[in-house]
Amino acid sequence: MQANMVTAINNALELGMRENEDVILLGEDIAKDGGVFRVTEGLLDKFGEERVIDTPLAESGIIGTSIGMAIAGLHPVPEIQFAGFMFLSFSQLVNHAARYRSRSRSNYPVPMVVRTPVSGGVKTLEHHSESPEVYYSHMGGLIVVEPSNPYDAKGLMLKALHMQDPVIFLEPTKLYRLTKLDIPEDSYEVPIGKANIIGTGDDLSVITYGTMVPIAKSVIEKRKLNADIIDLRTINPFDEEAILESARKTGRVVILHEASLTFGPGAEIAARIAEKAVFDLKAPIVRVASNSLPYPFPGYEKYHIPNELKLSQAIDRVLTA
Amino acid sequence: MGVFLLKQVFSDNVNYIQILDENGVIDESLRPKEIDDKELVEMYKKMFLARQYDAKQLSLQRQGRAVTYAPLIGEEATQIGSAMAMRPNDMFVPAFRQHGVYITRGMPLETLFIYWRGYEEGDAVPKDVRGYSNIVPVSTQMPHAVGIAYAQKYKKNDVAVISYIGDGGTSEGDFYEALNFAGVFKVPLVSIIENNQWAISVPREKQSAAPTLAQKAIAAGIRGVQVDGNDVLAVYEATREAIENAKNGPTVIECITYRLSIHTTADDPTKYRTDSEVEAWKQRDPLLRVKKYLMAKQLWGEDLEQKAASENAKLLDEAVEKAEQFKPDPKTMFTNVYSYMPRVLQDELDAAEDNNYWQGE
Numbered sequence: 107m108q109a110n111m112v113t114a115i116n117n118a119l120e121l122g123m124r125e126n127e128d129v130i131l132l133g134e135d136i137a138k139d140g141g142v143f144r145v146t147e148g149l150l151d152k153f154g155e156e157r158v159i160d161t162p163l164a165e166s167g168i169i170g171t172s173i174g175m176a177i178a179g180l181h182p183v184p185e186i187q188f189a190g191f192m193f194l195s196f197s198q199l200v201n202h203a204a205r206y207r208s209r210s211r212s213n214y215p216v217p218m219v220v221r222t223p224v225s226g227g228v229k230t231l232e233h234h235s236e237s238p239e240v241y242y243s244h245m246g247g248l249i250v251v252e253p254s255n256p257y258d259a260k261g262l263m264l265k266a267l268h269m270q271d272p273v274i275f276l277e278p279t280k281l282y283r284l285t286k287l288d289i290p291e292d293s294y295e296v297p298i299g300k301a302n303i304i305g306t307g308d309d310l311s312v313i314t315y316g317t318m319v320p321i322a323k324s325v326i327e328k329r330k331l332n333a334d335i336i337d338l339r340t341i342n343p344f345d346e347e348a349i350l351e352s353a354r355k356t357g358r359v360v361i362l363h364e365a366s367l368t369f370g371p372g373a374e375i376a377a378r379i380a381e382k383a384v385f386d387l388k389a390p391i392v393r394v395a396s397n398s399l400p401y402p403f404p405g406y407e408k409y410h411i412p413n414e415l416k417l418s419q420a421i422d423r424v425l426t427a
Numbered sequence: 428m429g430v431f432l433l434k435q436v437f438s439d440n441v442n443y444i445q446i447l448d449e450n451g452v453i454d455e456s457l458r459p460k461e462i463d464d465k466e467l468v469e470m471y472k473k474m475f476l477a478r479q480y481d482a483k484q485l486s487l488q489r490q491g492r493a494v495t496y497a498p499l500i501g502e503e504a505t506q507i508g509s510a511m512a513m514r515p516n517d518m519f520v521p522a523f524r525q526h527g528v529y530i531t532r533g534m535p536l537e538t539l540f541i542y543w544r545g546y547e548e549g550d551a552v553p554k555d556v557r558g559y560s561n562i563v564p565v566s567t568q569m570p571h572a573v574g575i576a577y578a579q580k581y582k583k584n585d586v587a588v589i590s591y592i593g594d595g596g597t598s599e600g601d602f603y604e605a606l607n608f609a610g611v612f613k614v615p616l617v618s619i620i621e622n623n624q625w626a627i628s629v630p631r632e633k634q635s636a637a638p639t640l641a642q643k644a645i646a647a648g649i650r651g652v653q654v655d656g657n658d659v660l661a662v663y664e665a666t667r668e669a670i671e672n673a674k675n676g677p678t679v680i681e682c683i684t685y686r687l688s689i690h691t692t693a694d695d696p697t698k699y700r701t702d703s704e705v706e707a708w709k710q711r712d713p714l715l716r717v718k719k720y721l722m723a724k725q726l727w728g729e730d731l732e733q734k735a736a737s738e739n740a741k742l743l744d745e746a747v748e749k750a751e752q753f754k755p756d757p758k759t760m761f762t763n764v765y766s767y768m769p770r771v772l773q774d775e776l777d778a779a780e781d782n783n784y785w786q787g788e
């Protein structure tokens with residue numbers, strides 16, 4: 107079937123709901139309206155009001171209720187309308203979703219997939235462009251995934267629905283309708299915790315994910331470089347093996363993400379490489395990321411998020427060092 | 428099972444106020460005495476300007492000259508009625524749809540246009556407007572309003588704080604927490620609930636099982652009242668009275684109004700509501716009833732309306748022109764993060780400038 111990321115996730119949710127009647131969707135405007143990005147469109151008609159729920163406007167309520175459903179045997183898929191509003195449910199995620207399994211010594215796992223649109227580049231109002239992956243990766247207990255294409259989106263969603271863990275499923279709005287791919291009609295899984303090696307080459311490694319994947323591909327292609335492009339797909343727990351293998355091979359590493367530089371995911375990745383493969387490096391690691399400041403209003407966003415020029419200059423630095 | 432001794436420990440009720448009805452008839456016994464016919468013409472003109480501003484923003488958005496916009500059409504009486512009841516020193520705390528409040532309180536129109544072009548400079552509300560910035564995360568402004576009101580009380584300022592929230596917003600925890608604090612601290616807060624019946628696609632009855640939103644005040648031990656939010660006189664009077672009473676504590680005013688248009692320019696209401704519902708509310712248009720009254724008294728007519736429209740158009744065009752001359756300086760992203768410039772942030776700024784990152788695509 108031909109699918110963009112919106113229809114791929116929609117299809118994964120439909121298959122997941124057919125497979126398992128404990129899968130329940132809930133969130134603001136997800137039922138009758140089909141979600142503000144139309145990701146849940148048509149599912150109310152297919153599965154009814156008991157399984158596709160328009161909730162009152164309250165994020166902590168949505169996540170807390172989902173946790174309750176999960177520890178009582180259901181497999182909820184809450185949607186938070188934009189990642190910027192997920193902070194209203196931060197307590198439930200950090201204090202309970204991340205810890206219920208651990209505090210109950212696995213008697214009460216929290217099988218749940220929290221879907222939310224992330225990142226910018228589409229000129230939206232304040233709080234609609236956040237890249238919050240590190241917040242959810244830091245405390246342990248939450249799996250954080252972010253697909254960059256329709257194939258991965260469907261496979262990661264089905265995998266998440268087959269696990270007994272809370273999965274934070276980040277959907278880059280910029281990529282929702284960017285490309286259409288031919289993807290399998292049936293259910294399939296993309297492994298969680300495994301990176302996708304997109305291109306391979308010996309010149310350098312570009313480690314990235316989400317909205318920055320198309321930018322990495324474009325720059326590498328335009329400059330006709332032979333590079334490993336590593337799409338992490340899972341941000342926590344990430345694929346350290348793939349990262350180290352590539353870093354050892356090329357000795358030159360650029361880490362690229364839309365989240366801010368300071369204490370961003372690149373800091374953790376660079377630290378792992380420094381700890382475990384520093385003697386294989388031929389150049390200092392370079393990170394390319396957004397500025398270390400609150401995501402600006404839409405008029406300024408082109409000055410905030412990494413562009414091709416910034417990545418290209420970073421590549422020059424690791425190649426010439 | 429024992430025998431229960433039943434004793435009622437609590438009861439209360441919520442009153443509803445309407446002064447100017449849909450046919451343009453004023454209940455003179457309830458009419459606020461400051462609002463003579465001349466003043467009512469002023470109110471009408473303000474509502475008319477707000478509506479025209481709204482149409483302008485929409486058309487700019489459709490032409491790609493503004494970002495996603497949240498229209499106010501249908502909610503003018505709630506916004507202008509409450510804003511006109513504020514005394515010069517009172518302060519307001521909006522959500523993100525209260526353009527009519529900003530306009531009434533003297534916000535430069537060009538600043539509003541700059542906001543909706545997508546720049547922080549448009550959210551830098553001048554101090555003399557005595558209002559705060561647009562707040563997008565629903566309901567999160569409510570605890571701020573309590574804190575702002577506490578500060579007034581602490582400093583012994585005779586200032587009331589008027590906050591705004593939608594019907595959907597009253598479902599958030601922050602709303603309940605704010606009312607509870609306001610009740611305990613007895614702060615001079617007037618919490619306007621702009622109940623336009625919809626929170627994007629979710630109708631009022633799916634938001635809460637409570638028959639009124641005003642009654643949420645009662646649980647917090649504070650006063651709650653419901654008014655016809657399309658009746659500018661009722662909104663004015665309820666707000667005026669609540670401000671007068673603010674030194675004794677907070678009031679919640681639920682204004683029953685209607686979102687006549689889209690939620691925002693990114694929304695398609697045909698997916699979730701019927702045209703007939705919208706048509707029914709158009710009969711209760713907040714401008715129409717004032718116009719009916721004023722026309723019957725020969726204080727308004729199509730000639731005056733034409734004149735007002737062309738005056739407004741001139742004001743709006745000039746403001747848009749100024750707003751479109753505004754040139755963003757990316758440095759301001761860095762210089763407004765902290766009270767001082769940390770070395771590590773300065774390094775990022777220098778790198779951006781030295782390497783021309785901002786010229787890249």
Ligand SMILES: Cc1ncc(C[n+]2csc(CCOP(=O)(O)OP(=O)(O)O)c2C)c(N)n1
Pocket residue numbers: 134163165187191194524563564565566592593594595596597623625626627686690
């Ligand atoms: C905390 C939070 N959750 C979700 C949203 C997305 N959103 C923006 S407006 C809105 C509906 C708000 O409804 P209401 O409070 O009735 O105000 P109205 O839009 O009708 O003025 C939603 C869900 C948001 N801005 N903030």
Ligand SMILES: [Mg+2]
Pocket residue numbers: 593594595621622623624625626627
């Ligand atoms: Mg509403």
